[in-house]
Amino acid sequence: MGLKVPYVTSYLTEHCAEDDYVSLAGYEAKGGYRAAKKALGMAPQEVINLVKESGLQGRGGAGFSTGMKWSFMPQDSDRPKYLVCNADESEPGSFKDRLLLERTPHKMLEGILIAAWATGAEKTFIYVRGEYAFPADVVQRAIDEAYEKGILGPRCMGKSFAHDVVLMRGAGAYICGEETGLLESLEGKKGQPRKKPPFPAQYGAFGMPSTVNNVETFCHVPHIVDQGADWFRGFGTEKSPGTTLFGVSGHVVRPGLYELPLGTPLDEIIFEHAGGIPGGRKVKGVIPGGMSMPVLPAGQLDVPMANEYLRERQSMLGTGGIMVMDETTCMVRASCIITYFFRDESCGQCTQCREGTGWLNKIVNRLERGAGSEKDIDILVDVAGKMEGQTICAFADAAAWPVQGMIRHFRGDFEEHVRQQKCPFSGSFEL
Amino acid sequence: MPTITVDGVQYEVEEGRTILQALDDLGLLMNGVDVPHYCWHPKLSIDGSCRLCQVEVEGMPKLQIACDTRVSDGMVIHTTTDRVKSAREGVMELLLVNHPLDCPICDQAGECKLQDYAYEYGALQARTVEPRRALKKKVDLGPTIVFDQERCILCRRCTRFCSEIPATGELGIFARGDHSVIETFPGMELDNPYSMNVADICPVGALTTKDFRFKIRVWFLEDVPGICTGCSNGCNIFLGVANNKVQRYVPRRNDSVNDTWICDAGRMSYQEIDSPSRVKASLVRGEDGVLEARPYAAAVEAAAARLRRLVESKGPGVIAGVASAHLTNEDLAVLKRFLEALPTESAGLPVPRGEADALLVKEEKAANAAGARALGFEDAAPLVERIRGGGVDGIVMLGHDLLDPAYLGGIEALQKLDTVIWIDTHQSDLRHVAHVVLPGRHAAEKRGTLTNHAGRVQHLQPAVEPTFEAHAEGETLERIGRALGLTGFGGDPAAGSPTASSRK
Numbered sequence: 001m002g003l004k005v006p007y008v009t010s011y012l013t014e015h016c017a018e019d020d021y022v023s024l025a026g027y028e029a030k031g032g033y034r035a036a037k038k039a040l041g042m043a044p045q046e047v048i049n050l051v052k053e054s055g056l057q058g059r060g061g062a063g064f065s066t067g068m069k070w071s072f073m074p075q076d077s078d079r080p081k082y083l084v085c086n087a088d089e090s091e092p093g094s095f096k097d098r099l100l101l102e103r104t105p106h107k108m109l110e111g112i113l114i115a116a117w118a119t120g121a122e123k124t125f126i127y128v129r130g131e132y133a134f135p136a137d138v139v140q141r142a143i144d145e146a147y148e149k150g151i152l153g154p155r156c157m158g159k160s161f162a163h164d165v166v167l168m169r170g171a172g173a174y175i176c177g178e179e180t181g182l183l184e185s186l187e188g189k190k191g192q193p194r195k196k197p198p199f200p201a202q203y204g205a206f207g208m209p210s211t212v213n214n215v216e217t218f219c220h221v222p223h224i225v226d227q228g229a230d231w232f233r234g235f236g237t238e239k240s241p242g243t244t245l246f247g248v249s250g251h252v253v254r255p256g257l258y259e260l261p262l263g264t265p266l267d268e269i270i271f272e273h274a275g276g277i278p279g280g281r282k283v284k285g286v287i288p289g290g291m292s293m294p295v296l297p298a299g300q301l302d303v304p305m306a307n308e309y310l311r312e313r314q315s316m317l318g319t320g321g322i323m324v325m326d327e328t329t330c331m332v333r334a335s336c337i338i339t340y341f342f343r344d345e346s347c348g349q350c351t352q353c354r355e356g357t358g359w360l361n362k363i364v365n366r367l368e369r370g371a372g373s374e375k376d377i378d379i380l381v382d383v384a385g386k387m388e389g390q391t392i393c394a395f396a397d398a399a400a401w402p403v404q405g406m407i408r409h410f411r412g413d414f415e416e417h418v419r420q421q422k423c424p425f426s427g428s429f430e431l
Numbered sequence: 432m433p434t435i436t437v438d439g440v441q442y443e444v445e446e447g448r449t450i451l452q453a454l455d456d457l458g459l460l461m462n463g464v465d466v467p468h469y470c471w472h473p474k475l476s477i478d479g480s481c482r483l484c485q486v487e488v489e490g491m492p493k494l495q496i497a498c499d500t501r502v503s504d505g506m507v508i509h510t511t512t513d514r515v516k517s518a519r520e521g522v523m524e525l526l527l528v529n530h531p532l533d534c535p536i537c538d539q540a541g542e543c544k545l546q547d548y549a550y551e552y553g554a555l556q557a558r559t560v561e562p563r564r565a566l567k568k569k570v571d572l573g574p575t576i577v578f579d580q581e582r583c584i585l586c587r588r589c590t591r592f593c594s595e596i597p598a599t600g601e602l603g604i605f606a607r608g609d610h611s612v613i614e615t616f617p618g619m620e621l622d623n624p625y626s627m628n629v630a631d632i633c634p635v636g637a638l639t640t641k642d643f644r645f646k647i648r649v650w651f652l653e654d655v656p657g658i659c660t661g662c663s664n665g666c667n668i669f670l671g672v673a674n675n676k677v678q679r680y681v682p683r684r685n686d687s688v689n690d691t692w693i694c695d696a697g698r699m700s701y702q703e704i705d706s707p708s709r710v711k712a713s714l715v716r717g718e719d720g721v722l723e724a725r726p727y728a729a730a731v732e733a734a735a736a737r738l739r740r741l742v743e744s745k746g747p748g749v750i751a752g753v754a755s756a757h758l759t760n761e762d763l764a765v766l767k768r769f770l771e772a773l774p775t776e777s778a779g780l781p782v783p784r785g786e787a788d789a790l791l792v793k794e795e796k797a798a799n800a801a802g803a804r805a806l807g808f809e810d811a812a813p814l815v816e817r818i819r820g821g822g823v824d825g826i827v828m829l830g831h832d833l834l835d836p837a838y839l840g841g842i843e844a845l846q847k848l849d850t851v852i853w854i855d856t857h858q859s860d861l862r863h864v865a866h867v868v869l870p871g872r873h874a875a876e877k878r879g880t881l882t883n884h885a886g887r888v889q890h891l892q893p894a895v896e897p898t899f900e901a902h903a904e905g906e907t908l909e910r911i912g913r914a915l916g917l918t919g920f921g922g923d924p925a926a927g928s929p930t931a932s933s934r935k
Contacts, residue, residue: 195479195499346608349480355525358609362561386521389493
């Protein structure tokens with residue numbers, strides 16, 4: 001079938017264009033499961049230390065240290081421990097995990113096996129978003145192959161270590177990508193994030209100690225084990241080592257996935273790798289890390305794509321989904337879409353999130369219709385501020401930040417709607 | 432025990448409790464320390480979703496929800512800072528974004544937490560111009576409850592109640608975000624023996640009981656503390672009184688008896704107070720065999736006269752006393768004294784029985800069976816045998832439980848008796864055999880004590896005054912005893928009696 005993306009590869013996606021790499025034999029032919037074999041010969045704590053030393057940060061959006069997360073799993077617990085692979089990729093603008101699931105499922109399984117050994121987990125649940133029907137089939141085939149060859153099962157790779165992997169499919173709710181919302185859904189309940197504490201390492205899937213990691217996070221692990229922490233730190237920045245998959249979409253000549261070191265400047269990704277803006281138009285704003293991350297204006301595209309730099313610009317790397325909007329874009333319209341998404345996807349538990357997401361969306365819609373006032377813009381800022389940092393999970397933050405970012409950098413667009421009593425961007429996309 | 436400081440005052444609290452639980456344990460919540468909350472309820476699991484109870488905890492950068500933040504030794508908590516107030520204002524504004532504000536026609540108005548907190552933390556002017564969400568105003572959830580989806584603030588107390596207390600789980604939250612609504616699960620209705628509690632725990636006017644809905648504005652009600660008389664559990668209640676009428680029962684929290692709940696049957700038993708089946712008149716059977724209304728004093732005299740004639744002809748031993756497990760300890764003590772003074776040893780206590788459950792409802796369907804037994808009244812089964820065997824000629828009957836199938840099963844055995852003096856609150860077939868009928872007082876109409884199944888003695892006070900002449904049963908027995916000239920029955924029956932009934 002062949003693969004058109006990505007345009008730039010590194011260690012994660014090196015063989016992703018090769019069809020036989022999907023199979024166990026193809027994967028092993030390129031050195032697959034070598035790292036797992038090595039890891040299973042190490043002490044679990046050694047593996048955790050190695051991952052800690054590598055500085056690997058979770059690639060699901062929050063960017064938390066993976067090794068640290070693993071070390072939270074209780075050492076001497078008589079309760080079963082679980083791993084959960086978060087393959088519920090649902091952040092608008094993100095499509096990196098899909099490639100990994102479809103093209104290198106065994107790399108993910110190898111990462112899972114290493115993590116299982118390190119944390120003493122007896123089972124992994126892979127939670128695949130409902131819409132990813134094809135990726136789910138690919139992963140299931142890979143799991144079956146791994147069982148057949150004894151890589152998974154009662155004696156993983158011939159060792160006296162048992163590990164099972166179970167694939168579960170979601171039903172299409174964004175909030176089930178939040179780790180505790182995912183756990184609820186995994187248990188067959190309505191996907192609503194849990195109060196923390198207790199954290200998943202104490203009370204996770206089915207009440208057992210659990211660690212939830214993103215697909216891409218698992219995929220980095222075999223490379224770290226195989227080639228070492230120093231090698232891994234050779235990519236990216238000091239604080240954010242390794243490569244990541246940047247998914248570039250929107251107004252660019254070559255939308256797609258680009259595996260680049262963390263810290264690659266945003267303008268380099270957009271203009272060199274993704275071919276710049278079509279039709280010679282200018283960039284207006286870029287959402288750097290999936291829709292929940294605050295937008296950056298054209299003047300800030302020199303930012304290195306790593307959390308330590310993006311935070312200085314009041315944004316974050318998120319899932320690395322870069323959404324480029326050119327000068328024809330109406331930022332109020334873009335805000336309509338963003339706020340509608342969060343209004344639709346809020347689980348509805350917490351007052352601020354349930355009511356705030358709806359209110360933001362209603363105000364933005366009114367502004368776009370030309371029926372808003374200057375005061376509405378201030379209300380948007382105020383309501384977003386009241387949603388932030390006060391809820392069970394980070395969803396309310398994710399809904400508030402983009403609105404704050406839009407007004408921070410594009411208040412002029414909003415004011416122009418008020419002044420003209422209509423949308424001044426006739427050429428912008430249709431709502 | 433950890434020590435915490437709340438608004439500058441130190442308290443010793445139990446380990447492992449959350450801030451709200453600790454304040455509740457100390458009896459301070461809403462009674463000195465005001466931490467507004469919607470989703471938290473002392474008898475339900477912690478939800479942590481309304482986010483109204485946020486407080487400042489020193490050393491924690493973000494505000495913390497008091498309902499789900501565990502206390503630790505040395506914790507310093509502030510509940511009145513500007514940050515806390517601003518967070519509360521934020522939550523209140525958001526809760527009101529979609530609320531219909533139909534307080535003028537809302538039953539909850541006057542006892543509504545949304546009103547109360549909006550008054551305290553709400554903005555004077557709404558900043559919303561958008562239409563509020565339009566939902567169903569009148570959802571019939573089942574036999575007892577009507578639901579207004581627009582008023583609902585999704586605190587999820589009702590859904591947790593159904594899952595955790597009766598464990599029937601009829602209610603769920605459907606859809607997400609600001610389009611989520613509470614509904615019954617497909618094919619179910621809200622129908623369990625405790626269903627009406629959801630109206631009490633609903634902080635707003637979303638869940639109302641069909642019984643109380645649109646009946647009266649709550650600010651006209653006086654809440655009189657009392658005891659439910661539906662069974663021997665003795666659940667603590669407030670009797671909502673207006674116009675000398677009990678308009679409703681609602682549970683009164685007592686963690687040793689009923690937590691914050693009452694069963695639906697008990698709640699609806701207030702209807703017995705102002706029921707058409709009350710015994711309202713003193714009646715005496717005439718020579719022609721017809722019951723005639725007579726003044727109370729004359730009926731007391733008539734009762735005494737019949738009993739005196741029987742004592743004189745056959746001796747007091749042929750007279751039996753039937754105690755009622757519905758009466759107060761004070762009423763029953765007079766009965767006991769009355770029987771001893773006659774004297775007769777013939778007595779019995781019929782106790783009506785029914786279904787019990789694991790939560791509150793007890794098998795004995797009377798409020799004071801334990802108290803009656805403690806006073807020495809024994810089960811009426813032997814008395815029933817004696818009546819059937821002809822060993823009884825006269826009877827002083829309190830209540831009508833002896834007619835239960837478990838005892839006499841009807842009036843047949845009583846038809847041949849020489850004298851039946853019947854004192855009761857409610858009508859029964861006994862009117863066909865009674866020679867004298869005297870009205871009694873419902874527990875809501877008198878002072879006294881009831882002993883529940885666990886031996887807990889609880890007070891009654893009069894909440895309403897009967898609209899007809901009726902006296903507490905003990906008082907009536909005092910009067911009959913005095914008319915009979917019994918030893919110890921010389922005084923003023925009302926003055927010395929703890930069952931004296933006037934309200935003020």
